[in-house]
Amino acid sequence: MDMNSEIRGFAEKYEQLRGEIAQEMIGQADVVEHLLLAVIAGGNVLLEGVPGLGKTHLVRVLSKVMDLPFSRIQFTPDLMPADITGTNILVRTGSGNEFRFQEGPLFSSIVLADEINRATPKTQAALLEAMQEHSVTVAGETRKLPEPYFVLATQNPVEQEGTYPLPEAQLDRFMFKILVPFPSLEELGGIMNLTVGESGKEARRVMGAEELLAMRETARRVPIAASVQEFALKLVLATHPEQADAPETARKYLRFGASPRAAQAILSTARVRALNQGRYNVAFEDIRYVAPACLRHRLALNFAAVTEGKDMESIISGLMNFSD
Amino acid sequence: MVRGAAFGLAAGMACALVMLVLSRLVMIPDAKSWAGAALAAAGILCALGNMLRKVSDRDAAVQADRCGLMERAATALDVSPDEAADEIGRAMREMQIRDACEALENLDPKKIRPGSVRRPLAAAGIGCVLCAVMLLIPNAMDRKAEDFKALQVKLNRMTAEAEQAAKQDEAGLTEAEKQALRKLTEDLKRDLVRSRDEADAMVAIDRAEKRLEQMQSSTAGDAQKAMEAAQALSEALSRAGLDSLAQAVSAGDEQALAQALAGMDAETAEALGKVAEELSGEAKEAAEAMASAGEGGDAQQAASEAMNTLRQGQAGGTMSASAMQQALQSMKAAMSGTGSGSDGSQSGGKSPGSSGKSGTSGQGGSGAGSGDGAGQQMPGGSGTDGEKSAKPRSDPKYRESTYETIYDPEKADAGFRDVMTEQKRLGEDSIQIQAGEGKGTVDGSVPYGQVVGEYARTETQSADSENLTGQQREWVREYFRLLTEQN
Numbered sequence: 001m002d003m004n005s006e007i008r009g010f011a012e013k014y015e016q017l018r019g020e021i022a023q024e025m026i027g028q029a030d031v032v033e034h035l036l037l038a039v040i041a042g043g044n045v046l047l048e049g050v051p052g053l054g055k056t057h058l059v060r061v062l063s064k065v066m067d068l069p070f071s072r073i074q075f076t077p078d079l080m081p082a083d084i085t086g087t088n089i090l091v092r093t094g095s096g097n098e099f100r101f102q103e104g105p106l107f108s109s110i111v112l113a114d115e116i117n118r119a120t121p122k123t124q125a126a127l128l129e130a131m132q133e134h135s136v137t138v139a140g141e142t143r144k145l146p147e148p149y150f151v152l153a154t155q156n157p158v159e160q161e162g163t164y165p166l167p168e169a170q171l172d173r174f175m176f177k178i179l180v181p182f183p184s185l186e187e188l189g190g191i192m193n194l195t196v197g198e199s200g201k202e203a204r205r206v207m208g209a210e211e212l213l214a215m216r217e218t219a220r221r222v223p224i225a226a227s228v229q230e231f232a233l234k235l236v237l238a239t240h241p242e243q244a245d246a247p248e249t250a251r252k253y254l255r256f257g258a259s260p261r262a263a264q265a266i267l268s269t270a271r272v273r274a275l276n277q278g279r280y281n282v283a284f285e286d287i288r289y290v291a292p293a294c295l296r297h298r299l300a301l302n303f304a305a306v307t308e309g310k311d312m313e314s315i316i317s318g319l320m321n322f323s324d
Numbered sequence: 325m326v327r328g329a330a331f332g333l334a335a336g337m338a339c340a341l342v343m344l345v346l347s348r349l350v351m352i353p354d355a356k357s358w359a360g361a362a363l364a365a366a367g368i369l370c371a372l373g374n375m376l377r378k379v380s381d382r383d384a385a386v387q388a389d390r391c392g393l394m395e396r397a398a399t400a401l402d403v404s405p406d407e408a409a410d411e412i413g414r415a416m417r418e419m420q421i422r423d424a425c426e427a428l429e430n431l432d433p434k435k436i437r438p439g440s441v442r443r444p445l446a447a448a449g450i451g452c453v454l455c456a457v458m459l460l461i462p463n464a465m466d467r468k469a470e471d472f473k474a475l476q477v478k479l480n481r482m483t484a485e486a487e488q489a490a491k492q493d494e495a496g497l498t499e500a501e502k503q504a505l506r507k508l509t510e511d512l513k514r515d516l517v518r519s520r521d522e523a524d525a526m527v528a529i530d531r532a533e534k535r536l537e538q539m540q541s542s543t544a545g546d547a548q549k550a551m552e553a554a555q556a557l558s559e560a561l562s563r564a565g566l567d568s569l570a571q572a573v574s575a576g577d578e579q580a581l582a583q584a585l586a587g588m589d590a591e592t593a594e595a596l597g598k599v600a601e602e603l604s605g606e607a608k609e610a611a612e613a614m615a616s617a618g619e620g621g622d623a624q625q626a627a628s629e630a631m632n633t634l635r636q637g638q639a640g641g642t643m644s645a646s647a648m649q650q651a652l653q654s655m656k657a658a659m660s661g662t663g664s665g666s667d668g669s670q671s672g673g674k675s676p677g678s679s680g681k682s683g684t685s686g687q688g689g690s691g692a693g694s695g696d697g698a699g700q701q702m703p704g705g706s707g708t709d710g711e712k713s714a715k716p717r718s719d720p721k722y723r724e725s726t727y728e729t730i731y732d733p734e735k736a737d738a739g740f741r742d743v744m745t746e747q748k749r750l751g752e753d754s755i756q757i758q759a760g761e762g763k764g765t766v767d768g769s770v771p772y773g774q775v776v777g778e779y780a781r782t783e784t785q786s787a788d789s790e791n792l793t794g795q796q797r798e799w800v801r802e803y804f805r806l807l808t809e810q811n
């Protein structure tokens with residue numbers, strides 16, 4: 001297949017992925033869209049929503065349509081780092097006993113870290129290397145994780161008792177934080193039909209690891225105009241209240257701003273979206289679409305924002321208008 | 325251009341609004357016209373500026389992208405396939421440029437509309453409403469501006485009249501006098517142009533009149549001096565027994581003088597020399613000139629020289645500038661006829677009973693004013709307004725002397741009426757004077773018994789309202805009690 005066909009086939013493949021996921025996932029189109037953008041761009045995703053919204057199921061379906069190995073870790077307070085990374089265990093061999101590395105659930109292409117905020121910071125920190133470097137170091141030995149590799153974590157925003165909120169450093173490793181909303185009446189009806197009714201539709205495999213990596217490489221080549229890139233960078237800078245030319249919103253309501261990883265995330269996911277939309281260039285619209293998911297977990301509201309009832313979405317929207 | 329015009333409209337509205345607001349604070353003649361001109365000028369300038377501005381390829385691409393190209397054109401201008409790192413990158417860039425070209429081909433240029441016309445138009449609309457509100461609310465300054473405009477027209481006419489009068493007068497004047505009159509006319513013109521109100525104009529006219537009087541009295545002095553010299557010479561010649569010469573000099577007859585000198589002998593010449601020694605100035609010079617005829621000189625030339633010496637002083641005689649004088653008089657009359665009843669009243673400080681007197685009121689304006697300093701003269705109120713703040717004006721041009729000249733009661737119309745003033749303390753530094761029918765006359769005397777009671781009452785009230793101690797108030801009351809008892 002020549003390059004031009006490969007590029008043109010990108011949007012087609014993307015549509016197929018979305019179509020197959022929709023077989024088992026009713027509604028949540030925006031969540032699916034964002035999840036696919038992050039996965040194709042090669043990032044980790046934090047899904048936030050109340051229990052029972054199908055977060056875990058979505059990840060399962062994703063692994064099915066992409067035909068990628070999937071492992072699920074239910075995070076609990078007594079979960080230890082070795083439980084997820086793996087550890088050296090003593091095994092009896094013909095020549096005697098020896099230590100052999102037993103891979104943990106992290107050794108999988110798609111890792112679902114369910115209720116990640118229930119584990120202790122020590123266990124959460126064990127994910128850092130896997131998420132950023134795509135490797136695991138145990139007993140001084142670093143082991144590469146399979147490619148493609150991404151962590152999809154979920155957390156419940158309402159039950160905060162007995163949880164360990166993720167530190168900023170770890171939150172920054174997530175490319176997107178996707179808010180999973182409660183389904184509408186129509187969507188709820190569809191879910192009922194699918195789960196407790198007769199319907200037995202199942203998602204099918206659309207692509208494999210190789211094709212996903214190829215799509216990622218293609219997306220990286222999407223050109224971006226200087227003005228569009230500048231808009232994204234200005235947006236990230238505008239989140240910093242300490243900047244001399246920071247907007248009033250940032251100064252008044254934000255404690256700290258987004259890291260350069262946020263700019264990387266915005267530009268790489270915007271490229272994927274541009275191709276999805278059948279364009280070969282990034283538009284302002286793409287930046288605007290992906291920016292909230294990239295920024296909402298990287299910014300921290302201050303006390304004034306909390307007391308005045310400001311939410312992150314409106315603040316990000318204000319910052320985008322300022323940077324325009 | 326549309327965008328520029330929209331911005332211009334907004335900017336013009338802002339300028340017009342500022343102009344209208346300013347016209348409420350300070351007097352701006354033709355403020356509405358200026359506001360309209362600002363609006364039109366800003367609109368046209370911005371539209372032209374926008375039309376002449378060179379639009380770069382990138383700006384054009386951004387504008388086109390706003391019409392649905394979604395940054396295709398702008399990106400195509402930024403990327404180059406040759407700069408791509410690998411084959412897929414090159415292919416991607418080529419496709420992007422091709423895609424942008426196709427999108428541009430399908431773009432309808434008519435759809436390209438300026439992006440942000442709505443905002444400036446909204447701003448212009450708001451400005452328009454505010455301007456309309458400003459125009460609907462009556463502006464007290466408008467009347468002042470109209471008065472000022474009328475004054476300017478009047479002053480221009482006066483200036484022209486003064487120039488014409490000066491030209492008429494120049495006919496019978498010497499060169500020096502012409503120069504002086506021209507200078508006076510120029511100064512008058514300049515002062516009138518700078519005048520902000522009738523008072524300024526009156527000051528200027530009065531100054532010119534004074535200067536003209538000075539010039540006339542100066543030339544009159546010269547003529548008198550020359551006449552005196554001729555008289556002295558004639559008398560000296562008579563005393564010396566040279567009657568024929570004395571008569572010729574007295575008559576100013578050059579021919580007769582030449583004839584008398586023609587037959588002059590040595591004795592006569594010697595007598596003339598002695599006469600010259602007795603005299604001084606022009607008379608001496610004339611006598612010496614006459615004596616030179618006896619030393620073998622030309623009698624005709626000597627006579628001419630002598631007469632010239634005597635005539636030099638009285639060349640023009642008293643400077644005649646009647647046209648200018650008349651013009652200044654009519655200017656003053658015209659100025660006082662504008663309805664501003666200029667008035668000067670002498671104040672006796674805080675004492676009641678001090679009477680004001682109507683000044684050179686043109687149309688019966690009987691304004692009255694009073695200074696709060698003893699004996700100080702102040703300009704009166706305009707029209708029939710009988711109230712005026714007694715605070716003296718600090719402007720040096722309104723000094724006492726100036727007003728003494730302009731508002732000299734002696735120059736007032738005969739139909740003035742006396743007024744009685746009553747003062748009312750308004751605050752720290754302001755006294756209001758209420759004018760009314762007078763009880764006394766300016767030059768007449770008022771019986772002490774008629775005023776002492778009121779005087780005592782006013783001062784006792786003043787003492788009560790002042791920040792004085794009880795003891796001090798008691799002293800004041802006691803003083804006036806004794807004063808009225810004595811009476």
